[in-house]
């Protein structure tokens with residue numbers, strides 16, 4: 001069944017443990033290709049993007065097994081080949097294989113990456129940076145062909161702190177000869193996580209989490225065991241759900257330090273927050289407050305991945321709020337679905353004005369992309385009546401089991 005049915009209107013009550021991070025595990029899986037041994041990843045989320053990445057890795061000869069949330073990957077006997085278009089085309093992160101394949105084989109052949117329909121997603125920054133490390137790249141109608149017999153360290157300055165381009169540089173530079181200094185690097189926690197993992201494999205990377213990353217290339221990387229951090233976007237989604245649906249909820253294993261911008265917004269919305277260790281208790285006694293402006297921006301700013309969930313929550317918050325989307329220009333498709341429920345949203349270019357309404361009404365909705373789909377779950381849980389959200393498979397790309405999680409928070413889901 002590719003839909004879920006939510007009966008809205010009940011305030012939240014319950015608790016949920018936050019799953020492992022999607023955006024951290026995907027580049028780490030690419031990095032695992034570089035070890036000629038066995039990689040063990042704990043807390044690996046069971047989501048369809050991970051499934052697709054594992055299929056891609058199998059195509060290169062990786063063997064793997066899952067033991068609950070533990071994933072064991074044996075990359076001992078690999079062969080270069082062409083990644084399956086069926087899987088590479090479903091996700092943006094397949095491009096991250098490029099750096100690792102070049103590091104391991106000196107060559108790579110990849111179909112163009114796919115991903116969510118949230119605007120133009122060029123790969124020029126990835127290609128430019130990899131060329132600076134010595135890669136020769138050809139873009140053909142079928143995809144990319146790349147050769148890099150001797151990757152060499154370089155001084156690279158990214159025109160924009162792209163998360164994916166930063167990850168690709170780090171993945172290849174870890175094995176390049178000499179030192180790479182990457183300036184204007186992305187500072188997202190997922191970059192820190194990838195560099196920590198690579199360092200566990202024997203890489204020598206410093207400065208992750210700052211704008212300048214310094215990578216001293218090493219000859220080989222070895223096997224490693226690593227625990228994937230919790231997913232800040234999943235945590236943020238459920239935090240915004242609490243602002244929309246009200247009630248009281250406890251989130252466990254929350255990466256609180258990574259969610260400062262989101263917590264600030266929740267505070268403005270009037271949601272009470274109490275934290276103890278990695279636990280966050282949220283309580284929204286009445287209607288939440290809007291009437292402020294939020295811009296998405298690179299970390300540590302408000303994450304673009306939580307823009308649609310925030311929009312859904314603001315639909316029911318008092319006052320007129322503004323969201324400016326500064327990362328992906330076409331990320332407002334969810335507004336059309338929210339409008340079907342009675343939301344009052346005006347879009348002008350990269351700006352959305354959201355006027356809080358008294359109520360949303362449940363109806364038939366379509367998820368068009370991952371985070372937009374999660375936003376519809378928030379709206380449906382807070383709406384009056386029943387909603388059906390079709391194209392559930394988009395949500396399953398990043399949420400391990402949103403149905404279980406919603407039920408655990410007291411939402412009625414069929």
Ligand code: UD1
Nearest residue numbers: 023093120121122123124125126162163164165305327328
């Ligand atoms: C990653 C995340 C995604 C998140 C995004 C921004 C993963 C698997 N995905 O995506 O969830 O929304 O960061 O935080 O980690 N750009 C170019 N040329 C390039 C690369 C990017 O112009 O070569 C532009 C993009 O079109 C976009 C902006 O840079 O406008 C940000 O993209 P980037 O940071 O690269 O995001 P992703 O790595 O694709």
